[in-house]
Amino acid sequence: MRRxxxxxxxxxxxxxxxxIGSSFILGVDGESKNDAWISGILGMFMAAPMLFMYARILSxxxxxxxxxxxxxxxxxxxxxxxxxxxxxxxxxLGALVIRNYGEFINTVAMPETPIFITMLVLTVVCMLAxxxxxxxxxxxxxxxxxxxxxxxxxxxxxxxxxMNFHFIKPILGDGILPVVKGGFSAFSFPFAESxxxxxxxxxxKTKKSPYKVYLIGTVIAGIxxxxxTLRSIxxxxxxxxxxxxxxxxxxxxxxxxxxxxxxxxxxxxxxVFGVFIKSSMCLLxxxxxxxxxxxxxxxxxxxIQVGILMLYFSYTVYDSIMEMKGWAFIVYPYYAFPFQVIFxxxxxxxxxxxxxxxxxxxxxxx
Amino acid sequence: xxxxxxxxxxxxxxLNMFFxxxxxxxxxxxKLAVVAGVAIxxxxxxxxxxxxxxxxxxxxxxxxxxSTYITMEGKSIFDAVRNQxxxxxxxxxxxxxxxxxxxxxxARHNMLSVIDWYNRDSETRSDVNLLVSREKTAKKVLxxxxxxxxxxxxxxxxxLKNQIxxxxxPIKELWGFINxxxxxxxxxxxPAVHLxxxxxxxxxxxxxxxxxxxxxxxxxxxSEETQEVLFVKDEVKGGLLIDRDKTNGLKAPISMEIFxxxxxIEPVVSRNNEIKFNIKVDTRVDIDEIVGNVKYANEKVLKKxxxxxxxxxxxxxxxxxxxxxxxxxxxxxxxGAKLREDNPKVWKKVASSWNDRFKNVSVNVSTKVNIKGSxxxxxxxxxxx
Numbered sequence: 001m002r003r004x005x006x007x008x009x010x011x012x013x014x015x016x017x018x019x020i021g022s023s024f025i026l027g028v029d030g031e032s033k034n035d036a037w038i039s040g041i042l043g044m045f046m047a048a049p050m051l052f053m054y055a056r057i058l059s060x061x062x063x064x065x066x067x068x069x070x071x072x073x074x075x076x077x078x079x080x081x082x083x084x085x086x087x088x089x090x091x092x093l094g095a096l097v098i099r100n101y102g103e104f105i106n107t108v109a110m111p112e113t114p115i116f117i118t119m120l121v122l123t124v125v126c127m128l129a130x131x132x133x134x135x136x137x138x139x140x141x142x143x144x145x146x147x148x149x150x151x152x153x154x155x156x157x158x159x160x161x162x163m164n165f166h167f168i169k170p171i172l173g174d175g176i177l178p179v180v181k182g183g184f185s186a187f188s189f190p191f192a193e194s195x196x197x198x199x200x201x202x203x204x205k206t207k208k209s210p211y212k213v214y215l216i217g218t219v220i221a222g223i224x225x226x227x228x229t230l231r232s233i234x235x236x237x238x239x240x241x242x243x244x245x246x247x248x249x250x251x252x253x254x255x256x257x258x259x260x261x262x263x264x265x266x267x268x269x270x271x272v273f274g275v276f277i278k279s280s281m282c283l284l285x286x287x288x289x290x291x292x293x294x295x296x297x298x299x300x301x302x303x304i305q306v307g308i309l310m311l312y313f314s315y316t317v318y319d320s321i322m323e324m325k326g327w328a329f330i331v332y333p334y335y336a337f338p339f340q341v342i343f344x345x346x347x348x349x350x351x352x353x354x355x356x357x358x359x360x361x362x363x364x365x366x
Numbered sequence: 367x368x369x370x371x372x373x374x375x376x377x378x379x380x381l382n383m384f385f386x387x388x389x390x391x392x393x394x395x396x397k398l399a400v401v402a403g404v405a406i407x408x409x410x411x412x413x414x415x416x417x418x419x420x421x422x423x424x425x426x427x428x429x430x431x432x433s434t435y436i437t438m439e440g441k442s443i444f445d446a447v448r449n450q451x452x453x454x455x456x457x458x459x460x461x462x463x464x465x466x467x468x469x470x471x472x473a474r475h476n477m478l479s480v481i482d483w484y485n486r487d488s489e490t491r492s493d494v495n496l497l498v499s500r501e502k503t504a505k506k507v508l509x510x511x512x513x514x515x516x517x518x519x520x521x522x523x524x525x526l527k528n529q530i531x532x533x534x535x536p537i538k539e540l541w542g543f544i545n546x547x548x549x550x551x552x553x554x555x556x557p558a559v560h561l562x563x564x565x566x567x568x569x570x571x572x573x574x575x576x577x578x579x580x581x582x583x584x585x586x587x588x589s590e591e592t593q594e595v596l597f598v599k600d601e602v603k604g605g606l607l608i609d610r611d612k613t614n615g616l617k618a619p620i621s622m623e624i625f626x627x628x629x630x631i632e633p634v635v636s637r638n639n640e641i642k643f644n645i646k647v648d649t650r651v652d653i654d655e656i657v658g659n660v661k662y663a664n665e666k667v668l669k670k671x672x673x674x675x676x677x678x679x680x681x682x683x684x685x686x687x688x689x690x691x692x693x694x695x696x697x698x699x700x701x702g703a704k705l706r707e708d709n710p711k712v713w714k715k716v717a718s719s720w721n722d723r724f725k726n727v728s729v730n731v732s733t734k735v736n737i738k739g740s741x742x743x744x745x746x747x748x749x750x751x
Contacts, residue, residue: 108488169707237545253493253541262461 003063004203008212010138011204013145014277015194015217016224020148021278022100023190023225025271026328027246032174032182033238034167037230039179043186044222050192050341051218053348055210058201060355065202066285067292073350080293082343087289089339090196091306094282095314096328098122101275102314103321108248109268116315122272126280127307130287131300134203137280144277148270152224155266156231159254163234188333190225191218192340199285244325283307396423399456402433403519405467405504406443406480413439414472414480416446417505418458419519433517435509443483460490464523466540467497467559469504473576473583477543485544492541495526498576498583500560507559507570518570525572526557533596533605533624534589535572547581551702551713551720554578555595558586579696594686597647597679598699600629607651607735609675617658622651622675622737633705635712641723643701647679647733653740660746668737676733683731697724 006014032039061069066086071079102119110118129137172179194214204210228247232240235250243249248264248271255261284299287306291299318324400421407415417437424430436454440446451457468480485492499507512521526537535557546554555575561568575592577585587595596602607622632644653662653671662668690698697703702720706713716723 111488166707170710170713173706173710173713236541237549239541239545239548249492252491255493 004133004135005205006135006138006203008205008209010142011201011209011213012217012220013141014138014200014281015197015213016221017141017145017148017274017277018194018197018281019190019218019221020224020228020270021190021274022097024228024247024267024274025100025104025245026189026325027229027232027240027243031185031329032178033241034169034233035172035174035179036182036241037168037226037233038172039182039186040222040226040229042179042183043191044218044226046183046187047191047218050187050344051194051214052211053344054195054198055214057344057348057351058198058204058210059207060351062204062207063202065200065288065292066198067289068202069351070347071292073347073354082347083289083293085339085343086196086199087286087293089336090199090282090285090289091310091313092317093193093196094279094286095310095317097275097279097282098126098310098314099317099324100328101271101279103318103324104245104248104268104271107321108245109265116311119311119314122276122279123307123311125276126283127304129276129280130284130303130307133300134200134284137277137284141277144273148273151266151270152228155251155254155263156227158256158260158263159231159235159251161256162253163231164237165234167234167237168230185329185333188336188340189328191222192336194218195340195344196282196285199288200281244321279310283310286310397456398459399454400459401463402517403463403465403467403508403522405469405499405508406472407469407503407505408471408475409439413441414443414446415439415503415505416443416450417508418447418450419508419517420454420458421462421517431516433519437505443480444487447483460487463490463494463519465495465497465519465526467499467504467507467522469499470502470583473498473556473578475582477547477578477581477583481540481543485540492544493539495523496538496540496543496556497522497526497559497572498556500558500574500586507561510561510569511567513564513569522559522570522572525570529557529572531604533593533602534574535592536575536596536599536601549703550717551697551704551706552700553580553696553698555587555592555698577690577694577696577698579694584696585694590682591686591689594683595690595698597627597629597683598631598645598687600627600631602627602629602649606654607649607675607679609671609678611674611678616656616660619655620653620657620671621655622735623654624649624651625738626650631699631701631704633701633708635709639712639715641705641712641716641727643704643727643729645683645729645731647683647731648736649679649734650736650738651675652738656740656746658746659748662737662740662746663744672735672737675737676735679735680731680733683733684729687729687731691725691727695721695725697721701727701729 057069061072064072067083070082073079074082098119101122102115105118106113106115129140201210201213204213232246232250235253236246240246240250248267251267252264254263283303283306287299287303290302290306296302318327401418402421403419405417409415415437417435419433419435422432422434436450438446438449438453440449447458466484468477472480484490501507508518510518512518515521515524529535529537536555538554538556543554543556546552555577557572558574558576559570559572562571573589575587575595576583577587593605602624605624607624609620627647627649630646634642634644636642660667662671697720701724
């Protein structure tokens with residue numbers, strides 16, 4: 001079978017859209033109020049070592065996905081346990097993202113449409129994309145990202161008249177602690193979520209690619225998220241944390257000369273693409289994991305089943321939007337910590353040892 | 367074989383046209399009852415009376431927009447709004463609402479019971495203009511015929527929008543009201559509306575402001591005081607300054623039009639934790655009305671005029687601040703908020719007792735008026751004998 005491959009540029013576009021997917025809908029965090037942008041920066045820096053670690057693991061074993069690496073490093077049994085853990089994480093994350101999207105559409109646009117229908121439509125598209133493979137997803141990202149950039153920049157430019165920059169002050173008014181907490185929240189959502197992409201980036205071109213992709217992608221997406229957070233703050237003030245979808249509300253305030261107004265649906269376009277890419281990647285990774293677990297020839301045969309399960313899971317995972325917000329900002333950082341930090345750390349150390357030993361072995365045999 | 371495949375494919379695409387046509391519930395434009403404005407009053411037994419102005423579009427060759435009014439009662443605002451279905455038959459469409467008028471009575475009681483639904487619901491938009499009625503009921507204000515427009519609410523919204531060249535009423539959108547309500551060290555002022563007789567019928571006039579203490583109305587400011595407050599809050603974008611001083615060779619009041627204004631509030635904390643505020647007002651004006659023998663082409667005279675006006679403005683602002691401090695005792699200028707922005711540490715100490723402190727806080731006002739022009743005419747009109 002031909003090896004699937006995506007270029008670095010496509011991978012960077014993919015990771016950017018992956019980041020901005022659901023964090024655009026939910027905003028960064030609620031803890032630090034008008035210092036949320038500082039939390040964003042902090043979260044980005046906290047995530048940097050993790051991202052280097054992910055990239056290092058990937059570049060130690062080129063052309064292998066996360067799941068292959070588990071088996072190579074830990075052997076069959078423990079490797080399978082790790083595979084199971086990450087199948088669960090990406091499956092869960094995908095379900096949460098789909099639910100975010102469903103709640104968003106259900107709350108702001110179509111309150112009378114059953115949430116299941118909106119989520120179903122998204123999931124069907126995701127299943128189609130995943131069945132087509134990572135190459136197609138990469139190409140979609142590369143062609144969609146310029147449009148998203150265009151929308152984001154024009155909307156920011158148009159919202160300048162509504163900005164009140166004194167809302168930023170006082171900087172660090174409540175002390176550093178809430179900001180650090182917010183930074184931790186921003187670290188786990190969205191930055192360190194890119195651990196899932198380790199299962200998708202088996203198809204990068206060179207050994208150096210993972211570093212490049214993770215670094216450039218994170219910096220660009222981080223700057224975008226910080227700018228968007230800042231915009232929400234200067235338009236809405238401290239109350240922005242009380243909204244479920246601050247970005248959407250902030251943009252709905254725009255009204256230029258009486259005829260450019262109610263343009264918040266353009267922002268929904270960004271949301272929809274972001275969520276689509278993010279949940280597609282989660283679906284892809286969990287299908288791949290399951291295929292690896294059961295030694296299937298190709299993951300494509302189970303995409304639809306996994307997708308439908310994911311849809312049902314997302315339908316039952318929360319009872320209400322209040323629960324969603326509470327979970328996303330209060331529970332999630334702690335829940336995701338092992339997946340994002342502890343397990344990768346173990347894998348990283350084991351992989352380093354393994355590779356060194358192999359090298360020694362090679363030298364000895366020569 | 368291939369042709370069958372194409373047939374099936376094209377059929378599937380064709381069928382999709384019916385399944386994927388958009389929303390679950392679609393609504394036709396002509397079936398919507400578009401709300402232009404709302405008035406909220408208090409009814410008997412703690413009920414709310416909600417009056418909406420609904421736009422009626424009559425089609426045909428000469429399409430004309432008129433409006434009608436629907437009044438309904440309910441136990442809560444939302445209840446009243448939904449009760450309107452039993453009356454008008456259509457679900458109201460809120461996206462184009464321009465104004466929300468709240469009656470004095472409700473504002474005195476508690477604003478929150480009114481604005482929460484409006485801000486929370488996803489059908490409504492929170493960038494709607496808020497008004498407080500000085501009349502007995504808000505309904506009365508809404509139900510007047512507009513002077514120039516077809517729809518009263520739209521005229522009210524226009525009136526507010528053009529306040530930038532009048533500055534006699536603040537502009538407060540609903541989300542801004544909530545923002546200031548939640549913010550520390552600032553309370554709201556909301557434009558006030560009353561009825562004025564014009565050509566043997568009454569029309570709404572927006573003048574002055576309603577002062578709130580948190581969510582409760584505590585009093586009204588007249589139009590001049592409102593302008594002074596707006597000067598302090600740096601919300602003046604236009605309007606007039608009238609000098610009534612007749613000493614400088616003036617025979618009648620002189621009016622100057624404001625073109626630009628910048629106000630800076632600087633909190634100063636002295637060593638023994640005494641808080642003071644420096645207010646610097648810098649205004650650019652044009653002379654637009656002047657009668658007398660003033661030769662304002664002369665620099666000296668010009669300076670005199672502008673100094674005089676600056677002094678005038680300073681007195682007005684100081685007087686206004688004193689009045690607010692003694693009469694209302696709430697920080698409508700946002701001094702506390704400014705202190706919090708610039709000096710959060712000191713703010714934390716005084717936050718709990720800010721209302722009491724505000725009453726005695728000393729303010730240092732300095733004003734500057736720059737006269738930049740005098741319209742098309744370079745000298746006053748002279749009378750020949």
